[in-house]
Protein backbone atom coordinates (compact mmCIF):
# COMPACT_ATOMS: atom_id res chain seq x y z
CA UNK A 1 0.00 0.00 0.00
CA UNK A 2 1.16 3.52 -0.71
CA UNK A 3 1.53 5.90 2.24
CA UNK A 4 -1.64 7.78 1.42
CA UNK A 5 -3.63 4.59 0.94
CA UNK A 6 -2.39 3.17 4.21
CA UNK A 7 -3.17 6.41 6.03
CA UNK A 8 -6.68 6.86 4.67
CA UNK A 9 -7.55 3.27 5.54
CA UNK A 10 -6.09 3.75 9.02
CA UNK A 11 -8.12 6.93 9.55
CA UNK A 12 -11.31 5.25 8.29
CA UNK A 13 -10.70 2.33 10.63
CA UNK A 14 -10.29 4.67 13.59
CA UNK A 15 -13.51 6.46 12.62
CA UNK A 16 -15.29 3.11 12.30
CA UNK A 17 -13.99 2.00 15.70
CA UNK A 18 -15.39 5.21 17.19
CA UNK A 19 -18.81 4.47 15.66
CA UNK A 20 -18.78 0.88 16.86
CA UNK A 21 -18.04 1.79 20.47
CA UNK A 22 -19.59 5.23 20.88
CA UNK A 23 -22.73 3.88 22.56
CA UNK A 24 -20.71 2.04 25.21
CA UNK A 25 -18.34 4.81 26.23
CA UNK A 26 -18.93 7.92 28.39
CA UNK A 27 -20.37 10.69 26.23
CA UNK A 28 -18.39 13.55 27.74
CA UNK A 29 -14.59 13.76 27.70
CA UNK A 30 -12.97 12.38 30.83
CA UNK A 31 -9.85 14.50 30.39
CA UNK A 32 -9.44 18.09 31.51
CA UNK A 33 -9.40 20.96 29.00
CA UNK A 34 -5.83 21.84 30.07
CA UNK A 35 -4.66 18.33 29.38
CA UNK A 36 -6.27 18.15 25.95
CA UNK A 37 -5.04 21.61 24.96
CA UNK A 38 -1.53 20.74 26.09
CA UNK A 39 -1.65 17.57 23.99
CA UNK A 40 -2.34 19.63 20.86
CA UNK A 41 -0.18 22.63 21.77
CA UNK A 42 3.59 23.17 21.66
CA UNK A 43 5.75 25.15 19.26
CA UNK A 44 5.18 25.01 15.51
CA UNK A 45 7.26 22.08 14.24
CA UNK A 46 10.35 23.34 12.42
CA UNK A 47 10.61 20.30 10.17
CA UNK A 48 8.28 17.78 8.50
CA UNK A 49 6.87 14.79 10.37
CA UNK A 50 6.10 11.45 8.80
CA UNK A 51 2.29 11.42 8.04
CA UNK A 52 1.77 8.10 9.80
CA UNK A 53 3.23 9.61 12.98
CA UNK A 54 1.02 12.68 12.56
CA UNK A 55 -2.06 10.46 12.51
CA UNK A 56 -0.81 8.57 15.58
CA UNK A 57 -0.22 11.87 17.39
CA UNK A 58 -3.67 13.17 16.43
CA UNK A 59 -5.38 9.99 17.62
CA UNK A 60 -3.50 10.16 20.91
CA UNK A 61 -4.12 13.88 21.45
CA UNK A 62 -7.85 13.47 20.82
CA UNK A 63 -8.22 10.17 22.66
CA UNK A 64 -10.80 10.53 25.43
CA UNK A 65 -11.69 14.04 24.26
CA UNK A 66 -14.16 13.23 21.51
CA UNK A 67 -17.73 14.02 22.58
CA UNK A 68 -20.02 11.09 21.83
CA UNK A 69 -22.50 13.35 20.04
CA UNK A 70 -22.89 10.86 17.18
CA UNK A 71 -24.12 8.23 19.66
CA UNK A 72 -27.66 7.12 20.49
CA UNK A 73 -28.07 8.93 23.84
CA UNK A 74 -26.91 12.42 22.97
CA UNK A 75 -29.97 14.68 23.32
CA UNK A 76 -28.34 18.11 23.56
CA UNK A 77 -28.97 21.03 21.17
CA UNK A 78 -30.51 19.42 18.06
CA UNK A 79 -27.64 17.17 17.04
CA UNK A 80 -28.28 14.62 14.35
CA UNK A 81 -26.38 11.35 14.03
CA UNK A 82 -24.50 10.35 10.91
CA UNK A 83 -26.01 7.74 8.59
CA UNK A 84 -23.64 5.02 7.32
CA UNK A 85 -23.84 5.88 3.61
CA UNK A 86 -23.65 9.61 4.33
CA UNK A 87 -20.56 9.09 6.50
CA UNK A 88 -18.90 7.01 3.81
CA UNK A 89 -19.78 9.65 1.20
CA UNK A 90 -18.12 12.31 3.38
CA UNK A 91 -14.95 10.22 3.52
CA UNK A 92 -15.05 9.96 -0.26
CA UNK A 93 -15.63 13.71 -0.65
CA UNK A 94 -12.41 14.23 1.29
CA UNK A 95 -10.55 11.53 -0.60
CA UNK A 96 -11.68 12.88 -3.94
CA UNK A 97 -11.04 16.43 -2.70
CA UNK A 98 -13.57 18.00 -5.03
CA UNK A 99 -14.24 21.74 -5.04
CA UNK A 100 -17.92 22.32 -5.67
CA UNK A 101 -17.58 25.75 -7.22
CA UNK A 102 -18.65 24.70 -10.69
CA UNK A 103 -18.99 21.63 -12.85
CA UNK A 104 -15.68 22.12 -14.62
CA UNK A 105 -14.16 21.45 -11.19
CA UNK A 106 -16.48 18.58 -10.39
CA UNK A 107 -19.14 17.22 -12.67
CA UNK A 108 -20.03 14.59 -10.06
CA UNK A 109 -20.38 17.08 -7.19
CA UNK A 110 -22.68 19.23 -9.32
CA UNK A 111 -24.80 16.29 -10.40
CA UNK A 112 -25.07 15.04 -6.80
CA UNK A 113 -26.18 18.49 -5.60
CA UNK A 114 -28.76 18.82 -8.37
CA UNK A 115 -30.21 15.37 -7.65
CA UNK A 116 -30.12 15.77 -3.84
CA UNK A 117 -31.64 19.23 -4.15
CA UNK A 118 -34.50 17.89 -6.29
CA UNK A 119 -35.07 14.97 -3.88
CA UNK A 120 -35.11 17.32 -0.88
CA UNK A 121 -37.74 19.57 -2.48
CA UNK A 122 -39.84 16.52 -3.38
CA UNK A 123 -39.56 15.09 0.12
CA UNK A 124 -40.37 18.34 1.91
CA UNK A 125 -43.15 19.30 -0.51
CA UNK A 126 -41.41 22.50 -1.71
CA UNK A 127 -41.93 23.98 -5.19
CA UNK A 128 -40.04 22.02 -7.86
CA UNK A 129 -38.85 25.20 -9.61
CA UNK A 130 -36.93 26.31 -6.52
CA UNK A 131 -33.16 26.66 -6.52
CA UNK A 132 -31.16 24.78 -3.89
CA UNK A 133 -27.83 25.86 -2.41
CA UNK A 134 -25.67 23.54 -0.32
CA UNK A 135 -24.40 25.52 2.65
CA UNK A 136 -22.96 24.90 6.12
CA UNK A 137 -26.26 24.85 8.00
CA UNK A 138 -29.45 26.70 8.83
CA UNK A 139 -27.48 29.79 9.91
CA UNK A 140 -26.17 30.09 6.38
CA UNK A 141 -29.53 29.01 4.92
CA UNK A 142 -31.29 31.80 6.81
CA UNK A 143 -28.64 34.33 5.82
CA UNK A 144 -29.00 33.43 2.14
CA UNK A 145 -32.82 33.46 2.24
CA UNK A 146 -32.95 36.83 4.00
CA UNK A 147 -30.34 38.28 1.61
CA UNK A 148 -32.43 37.25 -1.41
CA UNK A 149 -35.57 38.71 0.18
CA UNK A 150 -33.79 41.98 1.04
CA UNK A 151 -32.43 42.42 -2.50
CA UNK A 152 -35.66 41.44 -4.21
CA UNK A 153 -37.84 43.77 -2.11
CA UNK A 154 -35.45 46.67 -2.65
CA UNK A 155 -35.27 45.90 -6.39
CA UNK A 156 -39.06 46.20 -6.47
CA UNK A 157 -38.65 49.59 -4.75
CA UNK A 158 -36.20 50.65 -7.47
CA UNK A 159 -33.02 50.11 -5.43
CA UNK A 160 -30.15 47.90 -6.65
CA UNK A 161 -28.43 46.52 -3.54
CA UNK A 162 -25.79 44.62 -5.51
CA UNK A 163 -24.65 47.85 -7.14
CA UNK A 164 -25.45 50.59 -4.63
CA UNK A 165 -25.26 48.79 -1.30
CA UNK A 166 -27.58 49.73 1.53
CA UNK A 167 -26.47 53.31 2.23
CA UNK A 168 -29.50 55.46 1.51
CA UNK A 169 -31.75 52.52 0.66
CA UNK A 170 -35.35 52.45 1.92
CA UNK A 171 -35.42 50.50 5.20
CA UNK A 172 -36.65 46.91 4.99
CA UNK A 173 -38.61 45.82 8.03
CA UNK A 174 -38.38 42.24 9.24
CA UNK A 175 -41.51 40.95 10.90
CA UNK A 176 -40.54 37.94 13.00
CA UNK A 177 -41.69 36.10 16.07
CA UNK A 178 -40.24 36.87 19.49
CA UNK A 179 -39.44 33.14 19.38
CA UNK A 180 -37.23 33.39 16.27
CA UNK A 181 -33.88 31.60 16.46
CA UNK A 182 -30.78 33.68 17.29
CA UNK A 183 -29.35 32.86 13.85
CA UNK A 184 -32.00 35.14 12.30
CA UNK A 185 -30.66 38.09 14.30
CA UNK A 186 -27.08 37.26 13.36
CA UNK A 187 -28.08 37.04 9.69
CA UNK A 188 -29.63 40.51 9.94
CA UNK A 189 -26.46 41.88 11.54
CA UNK A 190 -24.33 40.33 8.80
CA UNK A 191 -26.65 41.65 6.09
CA UNK A 192 -26.33 45.26 7.22
CA UNK A 193 -29.97 45.44 8.27
CA UNK A 194 -29.29 45.39 11.98
CA UNK A 195 -31.55 43.94 14.62
CA UNK A 196 -33.56 47.16 14.92
CA UNK A 197 -35.11 46.15 11.59
CA UNK A 198 -37.02 43.47 13.52
CA UNK A 199 -40.64 44.17 14.37
CA UNK A 200 -41.34 41.42 16.89
CA UNK A 201 -44.56 39.43 16.91
CA UNK A 202 -45.85 37.66 20.00
CA UNK A 203 -45.74 33.88 20.19
CA UNK A 204 -48.40 31.67 21.72
CA UNK A 205 -47.90 29.41 24.75
CA UNK A 206 -46.35 26.72 22.51
CA UNK A 207 -43.83 29.08 20.90
CA UNK A 208 -45.57 29.33 17.52
CA UNK A 209 -46.22 32.80 16.11
CA UNK A 210 -49.48 34.52 17.12
CA UNK A 211 -51.03 34.97 13.68
CA UNK A 212 -53.55 37.60 14.85
CA UNK A 213 -50.72 39.69 16.24
CA UNK A 214 -48.78 39.11 13.01
CA UNK A 215 -51.71 40.69 11.17
CA UNK A 216 -51.65 43.70 13.52
CA UNK A 217 -47.90 44.24 13.14
CA UNK A 218 -48.14 43.93 9.35
CA UNK A 219 -50.94 46.50 9.25
CA UNK A 220 -48.72 49.12 10.93
CA UNK A 221 -46.55 50.91 8.39
CA UNK A 222 -48.10 48.71 5.73
CA UNK A 223 -46.18 50.26 2.81
CA UNK A 224 -42.67 49.41 4.05
CA UNK A 225 -40.83 46.68 2.12
CA UNK A 226 -41.31 43.71 4.44
CA UNK A 227 -39.74 40.34 5.08
CA UNK A 228 -41.83 37.99 7.21
CA UNK A 229 -39.66 35.39 8.87
CA UNK A 230 -41.50 32.28 10.05
CA UNK A 231 -40.32 29.12 11.76
CA UNK A 232 -40.81 25.37 11.35
CA UNK A 233 -39.68 23.78 14.60
CA UNK A 234 -39.12 25.98 17.64
CA UNK A 235 -35.79 24.90 19.09
CA UNK A 236 -37.32 24.52 22.57
CA UNK A 237 -40.81 23.18 21.95
CA UNK A 238 -40.74 21.86 18.37
CA UNK A 239 -43.83 23.97 17.57
CA UNK A 240 -44.31 25.08 13.96
CA UNK A 241 -45.91 28.34 12.91
CA UNK A 242 -49.34 28.17 11.26
CA UNK A 243 -48.10 28.66 7.68
CA UNK A 244 -51.53 28.09 6.18
CA UNK A 245 -52.76 31.29 7.82
CA UNK A 246 -49.53 33.28 8.18
CA UNK A 247 -48.16 33.05 4.63
CA UNK A 248 -51.31 34.31 2.83
CA UNK A 249 -51.49 37.14 5.37
CA UNK A 250 -47.88 38.10 4.59
CA UNK A 251 -48.56 37.83 0.85
CA UNK A 252 -51.49 40.20 1.24
CA UNK A 253 -48.88 42.77 2.36
CA UNK A 254 -46.53 41.90 -0.54
CA UNK A 255 -43.98 40.58 1.95
CA UNK A 256 -41.15 38.19 1.18
CA UNK A 257 -41.66 35.10 3.35
CA UNK A 258 -38.63 33.25 4.65
CA UNK A 259 -38.94 30.10 6.77
CA UNK A 260 -36.31 29.00 9.28
CA UNK A 261 -36.91 25.26 9.11
CA UNK A 262 -33.64 23.98 10.55
CA UNK A 263 -35.15 20.70 11.73
CA UNK A 264 -38.94 21.25 11.72
CA UNK A 265 -39.16 21.40 7.93
CA UNK A 266 -38.42 17.64 7.94
CA UNK A 267 -41.81 16.98 9.55
CA UNK A 268 -43.04 17.49 5.98
CA UNK A 269 -41.32 14.22 5.02
CA UNK A 270 -43.67 12.21 7.27
CA UNK A 271 -47.33 11.60 6.37
CA UNK A 272 -48.03 11.40 10.11
CA UNK A 273 -46.44 14.76 10.94
CA UNK A 274 -46.90 16.64 7.67
CA UNK A 275 -49.91 18.56 9.00
CA UNK A 276 -47.50 20.55 11.21
CA UNK A 277 -45.88 22.24 8.20
CA UNK A 278 -49.01 22.57 6.07
CA UNK A 279 -48.75 25.68 3.90
CA UNK A 280 -44.96 26.00 4.31
CA UNK A 281 -44.60 25.49 0.54
CA UNK A 282 -46.31 28.86 0.00
CA UNK A 283 -43.23 30.75 1.27
CA UNK A 284 -40.48 32.30 -0.88
CA UNK A 285 -37.34 30.92 0.76
CA UNK A 286 -36.36 28.27 3.28
CA UNK A 287 -33.28 27.55 5.34
CA UNK A 288 -32.76 24.06 6.70
CA UNK A 289 -30.18 21.65 8.07
CA UNK A 290 -29.18 18.27 6.73
CA UNK A 291 -26.89 17.67 9.72
CA UNK A 292 -29.79 17.71 12.19
CA UNK A 293 -32.74 15.49 11.37
CA UNK A 294 -31.48 13.99 8.12
CA UNK A 295 -28.42 12.66 9.98
CA UNK A 296 -25.81 13.85 7.51
CA UNK A 297 -22.39 14.41 9.13
CA UNK A 298 -21.40 17.99 9.97
CA UNK A 299 -21.62 20.41 8.31
CA UNK A 300 -24.53 20.40 5.93
CA UNK A 301 -27.53 22.63 5.27
CA UNK A 302 -29.59 24.06 2.43
CA UNK A 303 -30.89 27.41 1.27
CA UNK A 304 -33.89 26.93 -1.00
CA UNK A 305 -35.62 29.67 -2.97
CA UNK A 306 -38.78 29.60 -5.08
CA UNK A 307 -37.44 32.29 -7.42
CA UNK A 308 -34.22 30.80 -8.77
CA UNK A 309 -33.37 33.99 -10.67
CA UNK A 310 -33.71 36.18 -7.58
CA UNK A 311 -31.51 33.67 -5.76
CA UNK A 312 -28.74 33.81 -8.37
CA UNK A 313 -29.04 37.61 -8.62
CA UNK A 314 -28.49 38.01 -4.86
CA UNK A 315 -25.71 35.46 -4.35
CA UNK A 316 -23.93 35.58 -7.68
CA UNK A 317 -20.15 35.38 -8.00
CA UNK A 318 -19.97 36.40 -11.63
CA UNK A 319 -21.49 39.72 -12.68
CA UNK A 320 -23.28 37.94 -15.53
CA UNK A 321 -25.73 36.59 -13.01
CA UNK A 322 -26.50 39.96 -11.48
CA UNK A 323 -28.99 40.41 -14.29
CA UNK A 324 -30.91 37.52 -12.75
CA UNK A 325 -30.49 34.99 -15.53
CA UNK A 326 -30.40 32.17 -12.95
CA UNK A 327 -32.84 29.31 -13.18
CA UNK A 328 -32.26 25.91 -11.61
CA UNK A 329 -29.42 25.35 -14.09
CA UNK A 330 -27.25 27.78 -12.14
CA UNK A 331 -23.48 27.60 -11.65
CA UNK A 332 -23.06 26.05 -8.18
CA UNK A 333 -20.99 28.97 -6.88
CA UNK A 334 -23.69 31.46 -7.88
CA UNK A 335 -26.18 30.40 -5.19
CA UNK A 336 -23.92 30.03 -2.15
CA UNK A 337 -22.07 32.67 -0.13
CA UNK A 338 -18.80 30.77 -0.63
CA UNK A 339 -16.75 30.51 -3.76
CA UNK A 340 -14.69 27.34 -3.23
CA UNK A 341 -16.24 24.84 -0.86
CA UNK A 342 -16.38 21.14 -0.07
CA UNK A 343 -18.72 18.94 -2.08
CA UNK A 344 -21.56 18.61 0.43
CA UNK A 345 -23.97 17.13 -2.09
CA UNK A 346 -22.45 13.65 -1.99
CA UNK A 347 -23.41 13.04 1.64
CA UNK A 348 -26.93 14.48 1.29
CA UNK A 349 -27.44 12.38 -1.84
CA UNK A 350 -26.19 9.28 0.00
CA UNK A 351 -28.43 9.91 3.04
CA UNK A 352 -31.53 10.29 0.86
CA UNK A 353 -30.53 7.27 -1.24
CA UNK A 354 -29.99 5.17 1.89
CA UNK A 355 -33.29 6.09 3.55
CA UNK A 356 -35.61 6.77 0.65
CA UNK A 357 -38.95 8.46 1.21
CA UNK A 358 -40.17 5.85 3.68
CA UNK A 359 -36.88 5.81 5.58
CA UNK A 360 -36.92 9.56 6.22
CA UNK A 361 -40.58 9.38 7.29
CA UNK A 362 -39.69 6.51 9.62
CA UNK A 363 -36.73 8.44 11.09
CA UNK A 364 -38.99 11.43 11.80
CA UNK A 365 -41.77 9.28 13.26
CA UNK A 366 -39.40 7.22 15.38
CA UNK A 367 -37.71 10.32 16.82
CA UNK A 368 -41.10 11.79 17.70
CA UNK A 369 -42.28 8.53 19.29
CA UNK A 370 -39.05 8.37 21.35
CA UNK A 371 -39.60 11.96 22.49
CA UNK A 372 -43.14 11.05 23.58
CA UNK A 373 -41.87 8.00 25.45
CA UNK A 374 -39.18 10.08 27.16
CA UNK A 375 -41.82 12.59 28.25
CA UNK A 376 -44.04 9.78 29.63
CA UNK A 377 -41.22 8.12 31.56
CA UNK A 378 -40.01 11.39 33.07
CA UNK A 379 -43.54 12.44 34.01
CA UNK A 380 -44.12 9.05 35.64
CA UNK A 381 -40.89 9.61 37.59
CA UNK A 382 -42.10 12.91 39.02
CA UNK A 383 -40.79 15.44 36.47
CA UNK A 384 -42.91 18.07 34.78
CA UNK A 385 -42.99 18.31 30.99
CA UNK A 386 -43.53 21.93 29.96
CA UNK A 387 -44.28 21.56 26.26
CA UNK A 388 -46.78 19.67 24.22
CA UNK A 389 -44.50 17.10 22.58
CA UNK A 390 -45.57 17.64 18.98
CA UNK A 391 -42.21 16.78 17.46
CA UNK A 392 -38.81 15.61 18.76
CA UNK A 393 -38.23 18.23 21.48
CA UNK A 394 -39.06 17.77 25.18
CA UNK A 395 -38.82 20.47 27.88
CA UNK A 396 -38.53 19.06 31.39
CA UNK A 397 -38.17 20.45 34.88
CA UNK A 398 -38.32 19.22 38.43
CA UNK A 399 -40.13 22.19 39.93
CA UNK A 400 -38.49 23.40 43.12
CA UNK A 401 -37.26 19.91 43.98
CA UNK A 402 -33.94 20.16 42.14
CA UNK A 403 -32.31 23.00 40.27
CA UNK A 404 -32.18 22.34 36.55
CA UNK A 405 -28.52 23.22 36.20
CA UNK A 406 -27.60 20.86 39.03
CA UNK A 407 -29.55 18.03 37.38
CA UNK A 408 -27.95 18.75 34.00
CA UNK A 409 -24.51 18.71 35.64
CA UNK A 410 -25.25 15.41 37.34
CA UNK A 411 -26.57 13.87 34.10
CA UNK A 412 -23.48 14.95 32.21
CA UNK A 413 -21.18 13.62 34.93
CA UNK A 414 -23.02 10.30 35.02
CA UNK A 415 -22.39 9.93 31.28
CA UNK A 416 -25.29 7.64 30.35
CA UNK A 417 -26.85 10.37 28.25
CA UNK A 418 -26.26 14.03 27.46
CA UNK A 419 -28.82 16.80 27.91
CA UNK A 420 -28.47 20.56 28.12
CA UNK A 421 -30.39 23.36 29.82
CA UNK A 422 -32.39 26.15 28.25
CA UNK A 423 -34.45 29.07 29.47
CA UNK A 424 -38.08 28.89 28.39
CA UNK A 425 -40.50 31.63 29.41
CA UNK A 426 -38.31 32.65 32.33
CA UNK A 427 -37.91 29.08 33.55
CA UNK A 428 -34.65 27.13 33.55
CA UNK A 429 -35.44 23.71 32.01
CA UNK A 430 -33.80 20.63 30.58
CA UNK A 431 -34.14 20.41 26.82
CA UNK A 432 -34.14 16.98 25.20
CA UNK A 433 -33.92 16.58 21.44
CA UNK A 434 -34.23 13.15 19.85
CA UNK A 435 -32.65 13.42 16.40
CA UNK A 436 -30.37 10.41 15.98
CA UNK A 437 -31.15 7.45 13.70
CA UNK A 438 -29.48 4.98 16.12
CA UNK A 439 -31.56 5.84 19.20
CA UNK A 440 -33.67 2.90 20.40
CA UNK A 441 -36.46 2.59 22.93
CA UNK A 442 -34.01 1.03 25.36
CA UNK A 443 -31.74 4.10 24.98
CA UNK A 444 -34.73 6.23 25.96
CA UNK A 445 -35.42 4.05 29.01
CA UNK A 446 -31.78 4.06 30.14
CA UNK A 447 -31.63 7.81 29.67
CA UNK A 448 -34.89 8.58 31.46
CA UNK A 449 -33.60 6.49 34.40
CA UNK A 450 -30.33 8.42 34.40
CA UNK A 451 -32.11 11.79 34.38
CA UNK A 452 -34.45 10.75 37.20
CA UNK A 453 -31.49 9.39 39.17
CA UNK A 454 -29.66 12.68 38.71
CA UNK A 455 -32.66 14.62 39.99
CA UNK A 456 -32.76 12.86 43.36
Ligand SMILES: *Cc1c(COP(=O)(O)O)cnc(C)c1O
Pocket residue numbers: 078136137138139140181183232233234235260261262263289301
Ligand atom coordinates in the same frame (compact mmCIF):
# COMPACT_ATOMS: atom_id res chain seq x y z
C1 LIG B 1 -30.16 24.72 14.85
C2 LIG B 1 -31.05 25.82 14.40
C3 LIG B 1 -30.58 26.88 13.62
C4 LIG B 1 -29.11 27.03 13.26
O1 LIG B 1 -28.64 25.95 12.56
P1 LIG B 1 -27.08 25.65 12.36
O2 LIG B 1 -27.10 24.27 11.88
O3 LIG B 1 -26.43 25.80 13.71
O4 LIG B 1 -26.56 26.63 11.37
C5 LIG B 1 -31.49 27.82 13.17
N1 LIG B 1 -32.77 27.73 13.51
C6 LIG B 1 -33.29 26.75 14.28
C7 LIG B 1 -34.75 26.72 14.60
C8 LIG B 1 -32.43 25.75 14.75
O5 LIG B 1 -32.91 24.75 15.51
